[in-house]
Amino acid sequence: MSGPAGEAGSVVARSVAVGALVLAAVLAALLLLGNGGDNTYRLRFETAGQLVPGNEVRIGGRPVGSVESIELTDDNQAEVEVSVAEPITEGTTAVIRSTSLSGIANRYVSLAPAPGGEELSNDAVLTGTETTTPVDLDQLFDTFRPKTRRALRSFIQGFAATYAGNGAAANETYEFLNPALVGTERLLKQLNRDRRALSEFITEGDQALGALADRRDDLSALVVNTNEALGAIASQNDALDRSLVALPPTLRQANTTFVNLRTALDDLDPLVETSLSATKNLASFLSDLRPVVRESVPVFTDLNQIVKKKGNANDLLDILTDLPTTQKKAKNNVPRVINGIDEFQPVLEFARPYFPDLLGFATKFGQATAYYDANGHYARVAPAGANAFSYDSGTEELDPIYQLDPFPQFSFYSSTPGASGVFLRCPGAATQAIAGSNPFLDDGNLGSDDCDPSDVPIGSP
Numbered sequence: 001m002s003g004p005a006g007e008a009g010s011v012v013a014r015s016v017a018v019g020a021l022v023l024a025a026v027l028a029a030l031l032l033l034g035n036g037g038d039n040t041y042r043l044r045f046e047t048a049g050q051l052v053p054g055n056e057v058r059i060g061g062r063p064v065g066s067v068e069s070i071e072l073t074d075d076n077q078a079e080v081e082v083s084v085a086e087p088i089t090e091g092t093t094a095v096i097r098s099t100s101l102s103g104i105a106n107r108y109v110s111l112a113p114a115p116g117g118e119e120l121s122n123d124a125v126l127t128g129t130e131t132t133t134p135v136d137l138d139q140l141f142d143t144f145r146p147k148t149r150r151a152l153r154s155f156i157q158g159f160a161a162t163y164a165g166n167g168a169a170a171n172e173t174y175e176f177l178n179p180a181l182v183g184t185e186r187l188l189k190q191l192n193r194d195r196r197a198l199s200e201f202i203t204e205g206d207q208a209l210g211a212l213a214d215r216r217d218d219l220s221a222l223v224v225n226t227n228e229a230l231g232a233i234a235s236q237n238d239a240l241d242r243s244l245v246a247l248p249p250t251l252r253q254a255n256t257t258f259v260n261l262r263t264a265l266d267d268l269d270p271l272v273e274t275s276l277s278a279t280k281n282l283a284s285f286l287s288d289l290r291p292v293v294r295e296s297v298p299v300f301t302d303l304n305q306i307v308k309k310k311g312n313a314n315d316l317l318d319i320l321t322d323l324p325t326t327q328k329k330a331k332n333n334v335p336r337v338i339n340g341i342d343e344f345q346p347v348l349e350f351a352r353p354y355f356p357d358l359l360g361f362a363t364k365f366g367q368a369t370a371y372y373d374a375n376g377h378y379a380r381v382a383p384a385g386a387n388a389f390s391y392d393s394g395t396e397e398l399d400p401i402y403q404l405d406p407f408p409q410f411s412f413y414s415s416t417p418g419a420s421g422v423f424l425r426c427p428g429a430a431t432q433a434i435a436g437s438n439p440f441l442d443d444g445n446l447g448s449d450d451c452d453p454s455d456v457p458i459g460s461p
Helices: 004-033 137-142 146-163 167-175 177-193 195-214 216-235 237-274 282-307 316-368
Strands: 039-045 056-059 062-072 078-084 093-098 107-112 124-126 389-392 397-400
Touching (some): 039 093, 078 107, 167 177, 177 195, 177 316, 195 216, 216 237, 216 316, 237 282, 282 316
Parallel strands (some): 039 124
Antiparallel strands (some): 039 078, 062 078, 093 107, 389 397
């Protein structure tokens, strides 16, 4: 159809299509961001954590509702009223999370429903035992002592000076960081797959190192003597250079000799066949002798040049002449090496139990830096606090979880007199203790002077 009527019909069709798209967008927004029903609940947090009305409520990362209002209770807690599209069950927990590390009103409420529980009634209250308030970075830094904050500031400034003008090179380096960590993780998984073989390898390695430690005096003497011997060889650098220069002609001559030897052996075959009746055992003897003769001819030809050759510092005899001097120098260095090994042994024994923590950091660090955007890979940090009180339903009061220190999760120091918090923690003590698993005391080799096995996070059994 053409003419004014056709153009009018085309305009009407486009208008209908645009209206349908707008209507679909409005419906999607209502489904994702609307109240979605009359399921209203009140969540009580220690602080509102920079929440504002209109922030999202998510379950498993999916928007299911929004924050309606925020009020202050009589006991100075933040009561957040939320509406969700579907009812939640008993045992549901709520956490205030950040969508990114920067920004102000970039928070949302994450709900974790308990499976199999009964549905909560409308306008039910989730108390402080079911909610967790995040900790802002400035609160975390406020827990540091002034000296520690200054050291951290210097550390960050040092990083800034290091990367100044090197951003492109750093991004190229970080591009290969995650594959390297992933490869390391796969290697460690392969090592951990057969734990019995790995355990036997470590045990036998420990036994081997123990045997070496028992002979450390001999080993130290060997190392020192080897060092002196290599030094003596290095002092004959010119002679070694001349030997290497003469090696290719020697090999070419040896190759010619081997070719001629093969021809000579072929000529000997008629003689061997003629003599076979008289020397029946000679064939097997010559067969065994042939490789020896083939290998010995060039060796004995060159042996004379190796043992004694005209000139100075160019043969084996000259090297043997220098050996007494080498031995005297080695004798003076043996005690130093022994002392070095003895002083390093306690350091190695103390560091060995902490290797699982170090390897655990290496295996998990790759996951932390796996995120990336247009600027490259980055590590996401989302610090979160822990409740310092528990609700007593009998007395309807909040009881301190830890009596000696009201905020142990923010303290770098233990409340026990004479102890120093995480700086005396045993291996594996960074998480709640499990009997027979952690803290790791290395079968009693780590004593109270090395670490404090009682210094574990709150909530340990």
